Amino acid sequence: MIDVTLENFETEVIAASMETPVLVDFWAPWCGPCKVIGPLLEKLETAYEGRFKLVKIDSDQEQQLAAAFGVRSIPTCILLKGGQPVDGFMGALPEGQLRQFLDKHLPPAADEPEAGPELEPELPAGSDAQLEKLQQSVAVDPANDEARFGYVQALLLAGRLEDAKLAFAPVLDKVAVVRRFDSLQRVMEAMHAAEASEHGLPALDARIEANRRDFDARFARAQSLIAQHRWTDAMDELLEILMRDKAWNDDAARKTYIAILDLIEPPKAKVADGQIPPDDPTVATYRRRLSSVVLS
Structure with missing residues (x-):
């Protein structure tokens, strides 16, 4: 188990997850349930013999990292593969459920039979x-x-x-406990807002030209682009907000950006040897851009 801070996050989490799945445990010293799940996770890290790496992040001390992952309550655990989050859960789960969660994502142990190739065509x-x-x-x-x-x-x-x-x-x-459902709701709300808006892109562009910090206009423009399925253009606009004010409107720009990534990321293909499939290049690029802005 390793304690992670902003300084060693890139090495101990992002880079490490390129080789081995990394389970990030967001906790705090005052959190009772954290004291229950922490020892269980350390026990499982030993029992799984290197099939995943456990790291802990003190959410009070590392609020920037907690915000970047959308942590709403603790304990929250997030599993990363290939440099990006793939799943997570909140609360102190019992050991049986923790094993189910891990077994769903981790490569088989060396003495376990490997799954056969996926035969059903996509x-x-x-x-x-x-x-x-x-x-x-x-x-x-x-x-x-x-x-x-x-x-x-x-x-x-x-x-x-x-x-x-x-x-x-x-x-x-x-929605409040499953991040990907929150993402779906945000995308639907953006599409609905764009449909109901009386302002088209030209009018919004004019407002932004007059005031580069008109974040309401920028956000409305991003919503219109989402409604048009112009995903990367929408994320570019949201980045313009984040570069000027990371916390604007209760973190709406970052949360909507993540929602787009969750929506457009294709499902991971099943593989027989437990290896992590290649990332979608567009999703990977825009995840890195978000990290560079939020963590700067």
């Missing part, structure tokens, strides 16, 4: 066949958050906002 993104398959997955297991996220994600990418809202409704109460 369906074209946004196709009727893909949407039908995702809809069936949700119908078979309505409590499967991963399946529901994938279905709503695909609907939004296909431009079916109203269908996405209907599919998302059963998990509205999870």
Whole structure:
């Protein structure tokens, strides 16, 4: 277990996760549940014999890192692979659930049989066949958050906002605790705001030209770009806000930027040897740009 600060974060977390999955435990000395889960995580790090690396971040001392990961309460644990977060959870889970979480993401132990190759062909993104398959997955297991996220994600990418809202409704109460659901809601709110706005891009551009710090206009412009599926243009606009005021409007620019990344990141392909698939180059580039601005 390693204590991480802003100074060693790049080495101990980002660079290390390129080789081995890194589990980040956000904690604080006053947090009772943190004292429960901490020893369990250290025990599992030993039991898993190098299949993941555990690091701890004191959220009181490292508020910049906690904000960068959107930590709302502690304990919060986030797993990184290939330099980016892939999953996480809040609260002090029992050991059995911690093992389930880890086993879902970690490569098999050396003496465990490896999974065979993924034989089922990938369906074209946004196709009727893909949407039908995702809809069936949700119908078979309505409590499967991963399946529901994938279905709503695909609907939004296909431009079916109203269908996405209907599919998302059963998990509205999870928005506060599941970051990726929060991301879906932010994207839908941006699309809805753009539809309801009386100001087009030319009017917003004129306002920004007159005042580079008109963050309301910049944010509205980013929402319009999201509605047009111009994802990178929207993130560029949000970065303009972040470079001038990182905490503007209760961190709205950073949270919306992360929401876009969560939406456009393609699902990780299954592999037989436990290796981490290559990152989507656009997502990887914009994650690095966000980190460089937020942590500067």
